[in-house]
Amino acid sequence: MKARINLSADRTLSPIDDRLYSSFVEHMGRAIYTGIYEPGHPSADENGFRQDLIKWIKPLNLSYIRYPGGNFLSGYNWKDGIGNKADRPVRRDLAWFAIEPNQVGVNEFVSWCRKLGAEPMLGVNLGTGTPAEATELLEYCNVAGGTALSDLRRSHGWEKPHNVRLWCLGNEMDGPWQICGKTAQEYARIAHETAKMMKWMDPSIELVACGSSNREMPTFGEWERTVLRSCWEDVDYLSLHSYYKDLDFDSPSFLSCGEQMDGFIKEVAGICAQIKQELKSEKDVYLSFDEWNVWYHFQRDKKEPEKWTFPRAIEEEEYNFLDALAVGSIITTLINNSDTVKISCLAQLVNVLAPIMTVPGGPAWVQTTYWPFLHACTYGRGKALKLDTESPVYNCKAMDTVPYLSSAAVLSEDGRYVTLFLVNKSLDEEMRLIFSGIGGKMAEWISMEGYSIYDINTAEGSTVLPTKKPLCDLNETVLSAASWNVIRVEL
């Protein structure tokens, strides 16, 4: 089959916010304990953090890492995680039915994050927590000194303020699974009051309000409108979350996840535009897609470990080649919506729904989905370009008229390269590309192709890897069936 792509280096959609390339680490499963933190591991540093992960995390050049949750956030008292480690309480975490020893808290996390060159995106608990506790955490983190809580931080060994710029006002507060979940009105009110207090404490911060937990929530739409009407002037971003599944082994439907996400983003952006107009506001609220990924293997295989164990190894997905194609497709959607989506977090980073895995006491290794994410983090910075594409389409259970081609294009910061991110979602037919509007020569072509859709990588060895393809004239490009492609064009 054939697809046409028209693009030009001077038809810009939007500068891409660096924060599009962010991730997430929650106190959940083995993300923290025996994930990023394992004192006694041969690679652990003096603070107990595994250094063997740096090899995999650092090349991602992550902009922000969200912490400490997730659902965990809604039952978390941040004061449990500060001060002398031996004195910290061990608690039951009601979000994930696990034991939380509190050996990692805000100080350790912020130091770890900054060591990786990333910024922390912290959440405040609006489940069991109060606006006062949220504002106290901000004082503890961002005030230089001379107040009770900033001096407490200094006494704990962090002399300089953490200067955390980006904060989430709770997490998925509409979810019945959430500890102390809220109605839209309840959340709108507490988010507004917390935002006011936090911005009075530190006006330089930016805030993310909770949108719906996903597009299928019964209150989706109404929730967004209620929250935005109450918080519009106080917050900077509205959150979106989405996890895509292939529970029924229906690959064509699963591979429409990029298109499903596109619809979701456009709908929420439309709601923001509507509320801005209604309130006659001068300011904007942008979107923070602060949880996205593929998530179904663990649910399908139902490997629930016993409750109240530590570490409780949950949601350790085994990602296959099909999942890598889905992640590639999602990435094209995020780039193509970078005019409204300013932050996005691959959820999560280590062990839980993660591209990077660890063996306790053993090696760290990467899953199939690591590679498209790495490619986007490496070549996806600069300006998103407008694309006009014509692709053959298919119908599936999830949607009608899904294009076989997912595509996005990014002009590099130095203006010398256009990088095309392309997924051929047809599982059995290759795709010839016909370009117009763009000159230049192909400088690099990285591809993931030729695997069975169920191939996986394991701690013992990686089968599913990217390879370099021979260069060709742009108009001789043929994408293999079921392939992820990164084509760099030198202008």
Ligand code: AHR
């Ligand atoms: O990322 C895993 C969980 O998914 C998060 O804790 C929650 O916010 C979402 O439901």
